Amino acid sequence: MTMGSVSPRRADTRRNNERILVAAAASLACSGEVSFNAIAKAAGVGVGTVYRHFPTHEALVLAVYRREVQHLLDVVPTLLRDRSPQEAFRVWTTDHLARYMMTKRGLVEALRATTSSHEDVAGKAYEAMAGAVSTLLAANVEAGTVRADLDPQTVLRGLSGLLYLDPGGDWRSQAEALTDLLWRGMAPRPE
Numbered sequence: 001m002t003m004g005s006v007s008p009r010r011a012d013t014r015r016n017n018e019r020i021l022v023a024a025a026a027s028l029a030c031s032g033e034v035s036f037n038a039i040a041k042a043a044g045v046g047v048g049t050v051y052r053h054f055p056t057h058e059a060l061v062l063a064v065y066r067r068e069v070q071h072l073l074d075v076v077p078t079l080l081r082d083r084s085p086q087e088a089f090r091v092w093t094t095d096h097l098a099r100y101m102m103t104k105r106g107l108v109e110a111l112r113a114t115t116s117s118h119e120d121v122a123g124k125a126y127e128a129m130a131g132a133v134s135t136l137l138a139a140n141v142e143a144g145t146v147r148a149d150l151d152p153q154t155v156l157r158g159l160s161g162l163l164y165l166d167p168g169g170d171w172r173s174q175a176e177a178l179t180d181l182l183w184r185g186m187a188p189r190p191e
């Protein structure tokens with residue numbers, strides 16, 4: 001037996017958990033509903049597996065919400081490492097934040113339908129996203145592509161229009177148009 005090895009059962013459990021969360025996020029983005037049977041089918045697992053991982057609708061919705069927010073935070077350093085600051089901001093906004101916002105519409109409804117026994121996930125998520133925006137803005141200020149006086153919360157409020165994207169429509173071009181509009185407003189002003 002080697003140290004640090006992962007048993008096939010544990011690896012399978014992690015894969016099932018991730019597949020369930022992906023299927024639940026897609027379901028919430030499209031319909032705003034949480035059907036354990038539909039999620040199990042989409043994830044390719046039995047409904048019992050879904051209940052073993054997430055015994056209640058609330059547990060599943062909160063896990064999806066946390067996963068989506070964590071992804072938004074985790075991708076920022078990679079984008080800034082692999083791309084220019086301006087491109088990192090644009091990709092984060094159009095590829096990651098836009099997808100999150102489309103999922104969030106369904107999540108908000110599902111969160112409202114759950115009990116209020118959970119902590120302030122929405123408030124914590126907003127603070128975390130403002131932190132991600134702050135990191136992206138700081139890199140762009142350093143690169144000279146945006147003004148230094150920008151407030152990350154104001155920029156995040158400007159990006160809240162992404163909530164109105166239609167997942168079944170041409171959301172990508174709409175997200176790019178909103179990002180372009182906001183970017184022009186963030187550009188350095190001539191002296």
